[in-house]
Amino acid sequence: xxxxxxxxxxxxxIWLDYIRRSFIxxxxxxxxxxxxxxxxTSNPSIFEKAITGSSDYDAxxxxxxxxxxxxxxxxxxxxxxxxxxxTDTFRPVYDATDQADGFVSLxxxxxxxxxxxxxxSEGVRLFNALGRPNVMIKVPATPEGFPAIxxxxxxxxxxxxxxxxxxxxxxxxxxxxxxxxxxLVSTGAKPVTVSSVASLFVSRLDTVVxxxxxxxxxxxxQGWTAIAxxxxxxxxxxxxxxxxxxxxxxxxxxxxxxxxxxxxxxxNPRYPDTMYVDELLGPRTVNTLPIxxxxxxxxxxEPALTLATDFKEAREHLKHIRELGIxxxxxxxxxxxxxxxxxxxxxxxxMAGISSKAAQLAGxxxxxxxxxxxxxxxxxxTLESIRDDRVLARIWSHDHTVWKPEPSGIAERLGWLNxxxxxxxxxxxxxxxxxxxxxxxxxHALLLGMGGSSLAPFVFRRTFGVATGHLDxxxxxxxxxxxxxxxxxRMDPAKTLFIVSTKSGTTTETLSFFRYFYNITAxxxxxxxxxxxxxxxxxxxxxxRLAWEHDFRHIFLNDPNIGGRYSVLSYFGLxxxxxxxxxxxxxxxxxxxxxxxxxxxxxxxxxxxAGGRLGxxxxxxxxxxxxxxxxxxxxxxxxxxxxxxxxxAESTGKEGKGILPVDAExxxxxxxxxxxxxFVYLRLDGDDTHDAAIDRLSGAGHPVIRINIKDLYDLGGExxxxxxxxxxxxHIMGINPFDQPNVESAKIQARxxxxxxxxxxxxxxxxxxxxxxxxxxYSSRKWTTLSEALxxxxxxxxxxxxxxxxxxxxxxxxxAVLLDEFRTTIRDRWKxxxxxxxxxxxxHSTGQLHKGDRGNGLFIQITSDDTTDVxxxxxxxxxxxxxxxGILKAAQALGDRRALLDAGRRVIRFHLxxxxxDGIQTLTREIN
Numbered sequence: 001x002x003x004x005x006x007x008x009x010x011x012x013x014i015w016l017d018y019i020r021r022s023f024i025x026x027x028x029x030x031x032x033x034x035x036x037x038x039x040x041t042s043n044p045s046i047f048e049k050a051i052t053g054s055s056d057y058d059a060x061x062x063x064x065x066x067x068x069x070x071x072x073x074x075x076x077x078x079x080x081x082x083x084x085x086x087t088d089t090f091r092p093v094y095d096a097t098d099q100a101d102g103f104v105s106l107x108x109x110x111x112x113x114x115x116x117x118x119x120x121s122e123g124v125r126l127f128n129a130l131g132r133p134n135v136m137i138k139v140p141a142t143p144e145g146f147p148a149i150x151x152x153x154x155x156x157x158x159x160x161x162x163x164x165x166x167x168x169x170x171x172x173x174x175x176x177x178x179x180x181x182x183x184l185v186s187t188g189a190k191p192v193t194v195s196s197v198a199s200l201f202v203s204r205l206d207t208v209v210x211x212x213x214x215x216x217x218x219x220x221x222q223g224w225t226a227i228a229x230x231x232x233x234x235x236x237x238x239x240x241x242x243x244x245x246x247x248x249x250x251x252x253x254x255x256x257x258x259x260x261x262x263x264x265x266x267x268n269p270r271y272p273d274t275m276y277v278d279e280l281l282g283p284r285t286v287n288t289l290p291i292x293x294x295x296x297x298x299x300x301x302e303p304a305l306t307l308a309t310d311f312k313e314a315r316e317h318l319k320h321i322r323e324l325g326i327x328x329x330x331x332x333x334x335x336x337x338x339x340x341x342x343x344x345x346x347x348x349x350x351m352a353g354i355s356s357k358a359a360q361l362a363g364x365x366x367x368x369x370x371x372x373x374x375x376x377x378x379x380x381x382t383l384e385s386i387r388d389d390r391v392l393a394r395i396w397s398h399d400h401t402v403w404k405p406e407p408s409g410i411a412e413r414l415g416w417l418n419x420x421x422x423x424x425x426x427x428x429x430x431x432x433x434x435x436x437x438x439x440x441x442x443x444h445a446l447l448l449g450m451g452g453s454s455l456a457p458f459v460f461r462r463t464f465g466v467a468t469g470h471l472d473x474x475x476x477x478x479x480x481x482x483x484x485x486x487x488x489x490r491m492d493p494a495k496t497l498f499i500v501s502t503k504s505g506t507t508t509e510t511l512s513f514f515r516y517f518y519n520i521t522a523x524x525x526x527x528x529x530x531x532x533x534x535x536x537x538x539x540x541x542x543x544x545r546l547a548w549e550h551d552f553r554h555i556f557l558n559d560p561n562i563g564g565r566y567s568v569l570s571y572f573g574l575x576x577x578x579x580x581x582x583x584x585x586x587x588x589x590x591x592x593x594x595x596x597x598x599x600x601x602x603x604x605x606x607x608x609x610a611g612g613r614l615g616x617x618x619x620x621x622x623x624x625x626x627x628x629x630x631x632x633x634x635x636x637x638x639x640x641x642x643x644x645x646x647x648x649a650e651s652t653g654k655e656g657k658g659i660l661p662v663d664a665e666x667x668x669x670x671x672x673x674x675x676x677x678x679f680v681y682l683r684l685d686g687d688d689t690h691d692a693a694i695d696r697l698s699g700a701g702h703p704v705i706r707i708n709i710k711d712l713y714d715l716g717g718e719x720x721x722x723x724x725x726x727x728x729x730x731h732i733m734g735i736n737p738f739d740q741p742n743v744e745s746a747k748i749q750a751r752x753x754x755x756x757x758x759x760x761x762x763x764x765x766x767x768x769x770x771x772x773x774x775x776x777x778y779s780s781r782k783w784t785t786l787s788e789a790l791x792x793x794x795x796x797x798x799x800x801x802x803x804x805x806x807x808x809x810x811x812x813x814x815x816a817v818l819l820d821e822f823r824t825t826i827r828d829r830w831k832x833x834x835x836x837x838x839x840x841x842x843x844h845s846t847g848q849l850h851k852g853d854r855g856n857g858l859f860i861q862i863t864s865d866d867t868t869d870v871x872x873x874x875x876x877x878x879x880x881x882x883x884x885x886g887i888l889k890a891a892q893a894l895g896d897r898r899a900l901l902d903a904g905r906r907v908i909r910f911h912l913x914x915x916x917x918d919g920i921q922t923l924t925r926e927i928n
Contacts, residue, residue: 004036004294006303011283013101015039017262018291020050021057023601024085028393035298038093040086041105041160041199041262041288043138044343047079048350052357053596055608065358071351074358079106080129087132094134100255103195105160106130107138110343119148127157136160136197140340141169146176153180153194154187160260162199163339165332170233170259173198174240177257181249192253197260197286200233201339202226202276203425207267208331209321211429216324223271225321225328227279228314233259234282235311241284260286265293265418267425269559270539274301282307291599292418295397349589368610368721369706370617371698375624382616382732383604391731392612393600395724402727403736413738415561416723419569420591422559426571427584433534433554434578438469442497442532445471445579446487448513449501451650451844452564453536455643456719457499457576462639463712467581471497477841479509479889481870482810484516488870493517493524497553497579498533501572503564505541508747509840512888515873518550522877536571550876563738565647568719587716594717598724611721615728617705621678622652622659622733625800626703628676628833630662632694634684638664640715641682644722645835646845651726651737653849659729660802660849662833666824667693670700674831676800679704682718685711742851745902746843750888750895758882763890766909774914775922778897780907787926793908794858794927797832801856804846808839808863808893809916818920825927832858840892847896851903859900861909862923863893864916 004014016032019042023029029040051057057078064074086104094102106126112118123137136158139145145161152159153176161173177198181191206226213222240246241256250256264276264287272278273296277287281303289297322328372379386392394402396417400410437445447457454477461473476487498517502510514533522529530551537543538560547555556571567573569591574584596602597610604612618629629648631641641663648661662677667690679702681694698704709718730737757763770777772786783789794803803826809815816836823834837846839861850857871881872888900907912919 002035003298003301003303007281007287008036008038010281010303010305011285012281013038013258013286014294014297015041015260015286015288016291016294017041017046017288019046019082019086020054020596020599020601021082021085022054022603022607023599024082024089026601026603028601029086029089032294033090033093038097038101039090039103039286039288041138042079042083043107043346044110044350045346047075047082048346048353049593049596051078051350052353053593054602056602058357058361061354061358062361065362071354074354075350080126083135084130084132087130087134090134091132099133099192100195102134103136103158104134105136105138107162107343110140110340110347113140113142113340113344114144116144116148119145120151123148123152123157123159124155133193134158136195138162141173141198142336142340146172149173149176150180150183153177153196154183156184156189156194158194159196160199161196162262163336164198164200164233165205165335165339166329167229167232167236169332169336170198170200170236171240174237174257178240178245178249181254185249185252190253191249192255195255196257198257199260199262199288200230201263201335202230202261202280203263203265203267204335204339205229205331207425207428208335209326209328210268211432212326213324218324221317221320221324223268223275224317226276228317230259230261230280231307231311231314232318234285234307237284238308256284258284258286260288262288264288265290265422267422269415269557269561278302278304279306281305290421292396292421299398365708366608367708368614369708370613371704371706372617372621373701373703375617375621375626375703378624379617379620380605382620383613386612386616386728386731387603387605390600391728392598392604392609395727396600402731409736409739412561413563413566415559416563416566416569417595419562420588420595420720423569423571423574424585424588426574427588430571430575430578430584433575434470434581437471437497437579441495442471443495444491445473445497445499445576446491446517447473447475447499447501447576448510448517449475449499450477450507450509450841451646452567453501453503453507453510453572454841455646455845456568456573459639459643459715460573460577460582461580463637463715464577464580464582470581471579473576473580476513477509478811478838479512479840479885479892480808480810480838481866481868481885481889484513484870484885485868488520493521493532496521496532499536499576499579500533500543500547501536502543503538503541503558503567503572505537505543505546508888511543512872512885514546515876516870518876519873534575536575565650566723566738568643569716583713586713590713590716591720594720598721611724612728614705614721615725616732617703618659618678618725619729619732621703622657622729626676626678627658627800628660628662628674628678628802630665630677630679630833631682632667632679632690633682634687634689634709636684636687636712637682637709637715640718643719647722647726649846649849650740650743651730652733652735653846654739654741654852655735656852656854657733657735658849658853660833660835660853661846662802662835664820664836665827665834666820668824668828670696670702672828672831673697673702674799674833677702677833681706682709683707684709740848742903743843743848745851745899746847746892746896748895749898750892753891753894754883754888757887757891763887763894766894773922774912775919776911776913778909778911786922787928789908790923790926791928793860793906794826794830796906797830797858798856801858802833802835803830803858803860804850805834805836806839806842806859806861806896807836808861808889809912811838811841815916815920818917818924822920822924825924829927839896840889843892843896850905851899855904857905859905859907861893861897861907862912862920863890863909864912864919
């Protein structure tokens with residue numbers, strides 16, 4: 001017996017809060033019904049994502065638009081068809097339960113929420129249009145909705161009373177139902193023909209209350225307000241539906257209006273993902289679950305009779321919350337208003353989405369187009385294999401065997417799948433921090449992080465800029481002393497909010513940044529220094545403890561089941577995004593649409609599952625030797641490549657395999673590219689900068705994937721699309737895309753170097769193989785001239801190799817331009833792919849691939865003497881410093897070199913003792 005069936009044995013029906021056409025036609029819904037699923041709910045937001053995020057409805061959209069139907073009529077036709085199909089699928093459940101279950105809910109137009117008569121008319125129209133007895137019409141629990149509920153029930157129409165937040169609302173919903181049944185009985189009809197549920201929205205209450213408790217510094221009362229509120233509603237249900245009024249209706253055949261728990265996905269990573277299912281299980285109730293929560297409940301839920309217990313404790317908890325000065329009545333009224341507003345916004349959005357999608361179909365536009373030439377047939381076969389092996393369905397159900405037989409390193413890294421849904425509930429808390437920061441007089445923010453913690457904020461700042469009245473964000477992810485000093489001189493600590501961002505809470509660079517800037521801030525503002533810092537980390541990390549000790553302004557605890565490079569749509573990306581004034585609602589909405597596109601019911605063969613299709617192409621081409629994924633982007637979205645570089649390199653570069661992301665490489669003539677290139681063109685609408693070059697490459701037979709981006713917020717969808725594609729590619733390549741087994745090698749070697757420094761007072765010294773004109777060369781063989789050393793090293797390149805330039809110098813725009821010229825010259829002369837990374841930050845990006853791929857890299861290390869240095873405090877509040885940033889950077893360069901050599905990689909190091917710019921230009925000139 002599975003957990004759905006166990007819940008049913010205990011008296012609770014499990015419903016699904018989800019709908020889309022391919023989910024029904026593919027047989028997935030029927031399969032869940034076979035596991036015990038008893039009903040389904042829908043809303044405009046669900047339909048919006050299904051219609052605009054997939055090709056399920058494209059044929060109907062094109063046909064209906066061609067027939068001249070209005071947008072509203074198109075929406076009506078589509079939703080009625082889906083609801084009709086779903087109710088027919090649930091009809092055997094309805095019949096088998098003697099009409100007690102098997103219902104599917106359809107919402108009246110939320111724009112009519114304040115109009116009783118129009119709500120009634122719409123409810124009647126929808127019910128009659130569908131002509132199925134197991135349809136429920138959703139009506140909001142508003143003052144205008146209650147008389148509509150009574151009227152519809154009195155007419156024998158099933159009603160789902162939605163958007164209930166308070167016990168008071170529930171009483172009115174129950175009263176409307178009872179009065180409606182009495183009206184029905186008075187006509188001589190039998191009440192057994194009508195059913196109703198009263199939907200209490202659960203998690204949204206905790207989201208608000210927990211945020212208020214956290215700001216008070218109170219942790220213990222968190223996480224139970226919504227459950228306590230539900231228990232009070234259930235107590236009210238037991239009372240109402242046991243009294244004399246109800247007994248009379250029950251004797252006439254009436255059915256109790258069951259409480260339904262809605263909004264039951266947890267929004268706080270500290271809470272179990274099945275908390276609002278496990279804690280709210282009791283007889284004569286319904287729980288409607290998002291599909292991710294349903295799968296979680298099936299996998300590890302703990303069904304037990306929990307609902308009808310602890311009523312006294314629940315009352316005491318709610319009393320305590322009120323005594324703390326938290327006005328629950330006001331909160332619940334606000335949540336109702338926001339719920340109506342949200343559903344109304346979704347309804348307006350779906351109207352716009354349908355109109356846009358119809359126009360897109362008419363114009364023949366596609367979000368993703370693959371021109372794979374000779375690889376087309378093989379990729380098509382790969383797509384069929386993905387379909388036949390149910391890869392996407394298994395990914396969504398968190399099945400680790402998609403990648404490896406054992407769950408370790410996978411099962412605890414799949415939280416990114418649900419970020420677009422789960423993080424929506426966290427938006428108010430994030431936006432509140434942004435508002436408070438502005439009100440407190442902060443003008444700037446400095447993010448202290450590396451890799452997955454820093455790349456998404458970097459992309460956001462470069463792409464979206466800073467909205468008026470918001471904080472100007474900078475990202476520090478370099479241990480180069482001049483970079484640290486630049487931000488020291490640029491920032492006014494009194495007006496700067498520092499974001500300390502690390503998943504593990506132990507990242508050496510991040511904690512070094514923290515100690516340094518905390519001391520500077522304490523000198524400037526005194527004991528209030530902690531108010532200038534926020535933390536983003538995993539629960540229980542060392543950083544969380546530091547944040548409490550130093551009285552940080554705010555601590556955001558992320559879902560620990562999300563890996564760093566997959567964390568862009570979590571707190572790690574969204575908090576910095578909100579601080580610069582981005583619309584995080586829209587960003588997550590776009591991600592949700594693409595997530596909907598990537599679900600298993602959208603077949604990558606018959607449908608348009610872009611994550612599956614992109615992953616199949618990447619994975620197959622990589623196994624065929626086309627493993628240099630070259631990112632070409634419109635200038636406005638060019639920064640996206642920095643994030644994508646880490647995702648691909650760290651996820652796929654292992655076990656002697658890998659996809660090398662080639663980011664920001666200048667476009668060249670067709671003949672400079674080898675047959676190991678896959679070009680991905682991220683094209684922003686209206687920008688034709690690279691159109692001609694990409695057309696030439698495609699015409700010459702190079703595989704090209706074109707991704708059309710309508711506006712900047714489409715990047716929200718791209719983040720998710722590439723995460724899913726990378727997961728699929730990992731399956732095809734036979735690797736675990738969520739671990740990073742070789743990252744530690746460079747860190748271990750760096751620690752060895754630092755220990756020697758602490759013991760000997762100096763770092764290990766290398767033996768030069770050549771010194772010429774202010775440049776020292778370190779290589780595995782001796783060369784007689786600089787030109788011979790550089791060109792002799794590059795001559796080692798074989799077809800399919802690449803050159804990685806690792807620049808342990810100041811990460812300035814000027815040096816980046818010179819390095820670009822250097823890499824381009826190498827590419828054009830030797831016809832190999834090139835990458836550039838500033839050290840040590842690339843260690844958290846491409847470093848894994850450098851040690852874990854098939855060993856086809858040529859590594860050119862460029863180091864220099866630091867003109868100045870900055871001490872790293874051993875502890876906050878102390879001037880004692882054992883190591884400086886310059887020493888740390890030098891140790892990391894030495895450690896990385898040693899790790900590369902230990903992995904059998906080809907490495908040459910050029911140390912510039914003079915002017916760095918002149919040194920880079922000299923290297924460029926020496927290429928022949």
